[in-house]
Amino acid sequence: EGHGSRGFVLIILRDYILSLSPAGSHSLRYFYTGTNGLPGLPEFVIVGYVDEVQIMQYDSESRRAVSRQRWMDEITQEDPQYWERNRQIAQATQPIFKVGVQIALQRFNQTSGGVHTLQEMYGCELRDDGTTGGFEQFAYDGQDFIAFDKETQTWIAAVQQAVITKHKWEADQAFNHGLKGYLEQECIEWLKKYMRYGKEMLERKVRPEVRIYDRPGSEKNSIALTCIVTGFHPRAIDVAWIRDGDTRMDNAHTDGILPNEDGTYQIKKTIEIGSDDKHMYACEVEHSSLEQKL
Structure with missing residues (x-):
């Protein structure tokens, strides 16, 4: 259908989704998660995303599919x-996922007493040049299990335990x-x-705020320079430390682009220099909301 988990599962999925969203494209992705041995969490969860924005959620405790965006209610x-x-x-x-987890336990010769997860991700991508992509794949306990190759209409087993599934599913042409x-x-x-309904949110452009601070570095006689860029949308951004106006510093440490609670994003980049360094350093930011680099 034009079709989440609470706690840690949702956090993991969100980080994964952000890592899968290239600039210059839009995507629709659904994540199904079946779990075993996690008391206090639903056994089955579905989350749906357009780009990096969650649009719906279902879990086995509420047994309801609900909107996660106001504009989704307009549908x-x-x-x-x-x-x-x-x-x-x-x-x-x-119930299909419940059985699937049990089958996987048997395939991997595991007992039902541990914590195990079966996940499915499927969806599609529409790129700016008009080309499209589609994907359907499964993972067990965080490792690739089997994936669909839509061009050949075959299934690729990532592990030996998935070969039985491959033959069974390929028989259903x-x-x-x-x-x-x-x-x-x-x-x-x-x-x-969905892009039409959520156009105002999905395609909005918000300028980043940039702050720079310094602190003692991890080594003796060193200084850590940190550039914080926050509050921007869309997610794609280029942040770099520049030395003396022309040398890009490729050794900066970063945890990558992270979400803010208001739907915007942030990123930090840190470099370490000697306390006696006489070079000039600047933090350069390039983003679609800016007419020129900051």
């Missing part, structure tokens, strides 16, 4: 049964043909629809 004006249909799909998938069609056509149509 019911055009499609009154949208959320009910998604709820039914999610509830029908839930009608399903694989339908999956290819969904990823290349229907998924893209849903993505375009």
